[in-house]
Amino acid sequence: MRVIFDPTQISRPTAIALGNFDGVHIGHRHVIEPILPSALSNHDQHLTSTVVSFSPHPQEFFSKQPRSLLAPFDEKVALLESLGVEQLVLLAFDADLAKLTAAEFMQQILIDSLQVELISVGFDFHFGQKRQGNITDLKSIWGDRLTVIPEQTMLLKDPTPIRISSSNIRAALAKGDVDLANALLGRPYNLVGKVIQGKQLGRTIGFPTANLDLPAQKCLPRDGVYAVQVSISSSPKPLFGVMNIGLRPTVNGDRRSVEVHLFDWQGDLYDQELNVDLVKFIRPEHKFSSLEALKDQIQADCQTALSHFAVLA
Template identity: 35%
Template sequence: MEIIPLRYPINGLATLSLDKPLSLAIGHFDGVHRGHQNVIRQAVAEAKKAGMHSAVLTFDPHPKDVLGQGEQYYRCLTPLDAKMELFAELGVDLAFVMHFDKQFAAVPPGRFVDEVLRKLRAEKVVVGFDFNFGHRGAGDTEALKRLGEPDIDVHIVEPLYENGIKVSSTYIREALEQGDLALAERLLGRPYEVAGTVVHGDGRGRTIGFPTANLQYGAPYVPPRLGVYAITLWVGGQAYSGVLNHGIKPTFNEQNVQPVMEAHLFDFGRDIYGERIRVQFRSFIRPERKFGSVDELIKQIEADSLQARKAAEHYTL
């Protein structure tokens, strides 16, 4: 898959390999959840039928973050590099990443169609049912159909529901806040994961017999609920089961400490400081709590580890 950064106004398209028209899925696609996947898969299917390039047009950073419509959008379910990997897995040929700024936000719907979609040779466009575009979101799916006539064929993908609720990034964020990893995994179509680098912590885990890999985020992810989790950790192309604490370690710290993620891996003994890792959250074991002594904490970690090992028997790596 070729990744092509764009800025508005679009210039220099002659340097791109747009030798064929596009079947283009449009959206921010944070999470690339099952609803998003339906939109992208339809664009890929339409491209195959019509002999076009399959493509995605996404935006970075999040439009609502740029427009100050919610601090929550600073944190993401899937940072840009993870989205690109997921697009490629879905069979996309070209990924256009439009830099979203206030200049682009001010573009009226008609100019968006003329100066972005037609410039990209998008002859088929696939969007979700609630898609809005243009200045202040003035354009909707009906406007897209009208403005696209006669040369852009617009396909609208209906919503997907889970438990009677529309599958959405907001629904996934709520599931993570509650520690409902099973629901988040059903909505995403895969385990929720974060990635980053292993850094030195306070070294306390090793002194009590449970050495940990301390994760430093590589992006501002949506954090799951504070607590203890069964996880799969990927490093160097290999997967390992383990148990992870996401929290402030209240047995040792005061309440004003920034939460951290510490993973204890089973049957693992090598040094991975400085290495890049991916952590997949598999199940929520318990909330974080303060213990009366280190011995109490050790007993609880042993119980947590046993529960995480049992959980690992029921999922595939």
């Protein structure tokens, strides 16, 4: 998949899915599917399958505050590529783009720059200055060449349908509700980062951990302990373990860290990239009265995780 920052490098004409697509969750994939090469009809094969997004996120631009992301840039690229998207066009969201009216956005961006012939958006998509543009405006130009994906909901244990949205996924992660977050994503929520040098305190109590260096914008779930499945290039099969996110109050931690303890693993993990899937929230982070009490709890956490994995097997 080509990643395009320079508008002159866009492969045209295009079939586009337009949106921010943070997390590339189930609802996003419904929006993207109609413009994938596999979905285009014979007379549309000349169109380049394109996702059009914004950098930075418009909310980040207007608030001037960093925004946590379910899928930072590299993860987003990998997820879109896995779907079969041919190019990702990132529009620089700046003062000039923000002040374009809906009509100017359609003419300058969609028609002139992208040469859009086929377009897919979510039901609540708005664009242009002060979000004045809507589905009706798009339909006035593209007509039946516009696909509007209705609101996507999911029924879980609660009889009330829940909307599939990035905000609901963030809310679930903030509560440690991994089951809900993963269901809305359609895949396990994951953390991808390189292993860096830590204080090696885990080794002193018999539970060595790999400290992960994660993208600054990565949305982290609730502090606590999780059962996780881990993929690394040096292992031909997935590994299992427990992960702690938090300040490590028992050992007077001075910053939030993400540490993974792998079951049945021996070897050097430094500088390796770990892809950590969240499987189950085990417990919140606590401060224990001693290292021995912490050791006993970690042992119990490992047993809880192993019991969960055994049920899944």
